Amino acid sequence: MALVDLPDIQFTEQDEQTIMNDIKLFYEGITGISLGRADPAMTVLNTLGKYIILQNVLIDRVAKAELLPFANGPILDYLGYFTKTERLPAAYATTTLRFSLSTALVTSQIIPAGTRVSPDNSEGELYFATVRDVTLSPGQLQIDVAARCLEAGEVGNGFVVGDINTLIDPVPYVQTVTNTSVSGGGADVEDDDSYRERIRLSNDSFTTAGPRDAYIYWAKTASSAILDVQATSPADMEVLVTILLDGGELPTPEIIEAVTSVLNVRKIRPLTDKVTASGPDLVEYDLNMTYYIHEDDVAMEESIKAEIQQAVSDYVIWQRSKLGRDINPSELIRRVMIAGAHRLDQSSLLPLYTPVPGTSVAREVTITLNYGGLSE
Known part of the structure; x- marks a missing residue:
């Protein structure tokens, strides 16, 4: 999506016929020789013209790359440097861990910063570590502490309560450890689109x-x-x-x-x-859809069903990926029809159109996708 509504821009001429006409006129003006279409010199000029077109395309790309709407990669980093807006590095997923003792102690027990805990079935390839020292007072049986994934990116997201439960660094008298919140907040290095928008802001x-x-x-x-x-x-x-x-x-x-x-x-x-x-606040909705595939597409029935399933999944992500985005069944219908559906059962179709306030986000509750069979 464009940052602002600006007209398209092109810094160099790239029309082949225009460039060839200019080269021919330039040659004839210098030499005083009028060239015919089959003149041997035209072969050389045609070759030169194609090279000039390639150069003009490259110059145009380089010039556009200096403009924020077109810049990508390292060029975008340089534009961000001028506004003191650095690209955000990868973020680490976080969660809260609860350590429980096997018995009440008469002395304090420290759980040091950096104590590692691994998710269940991760085979020791992923770790969360406590971010600070915490101390259990005498008689205290459990304590909560924030922990951060040791590997940056989305890999640490989505571990539900109880998944992170294998203590890697033994702590005396600690019997169990588990996460009390879903891990989240991990992200890869900021992509160009998000970075471009922050530079604009x-x-x-x-x-x-x-x-x-x-x-x-x-x-x-x-x-x-x-x-x-x-x-x-x-x-x-x-x-x-x-x-x-x-x-x-x-x-x-x-x-x-x-x-x-x-x-x-x-x-x-x-x-x-x-x-x-x-x-955000949640505006919840149910998705219910019965679709049909045209009988002429029977040979592609299974692949179309898979495409429609993916289209519904993409719609759910689209619907929840922006604050204030109204619940819009028309977008669902558009995606499913493009995926290959012949028609939908409108009588049972959900969701209904629902406005979503700017500080809220739509969130699916149940998803029911029914295949009604082949349709004439």
């Missing part, structure tokens, strides 16, 4: 007057896992920053804390603003 970061885009810009600097941000003012001198993570996931407490810390720096937050960061 960076101009608003230079003020502390409290513009909406400034809060969005600074919130996104907290983690490369942040996909979407909304800044609203529920009351005078109050700012609510709503966060959504990559893939439409809800922010973890650690991500919310990181955003809150960033936004409350004195150089960023206006003195009179009370800033709160949180995850």
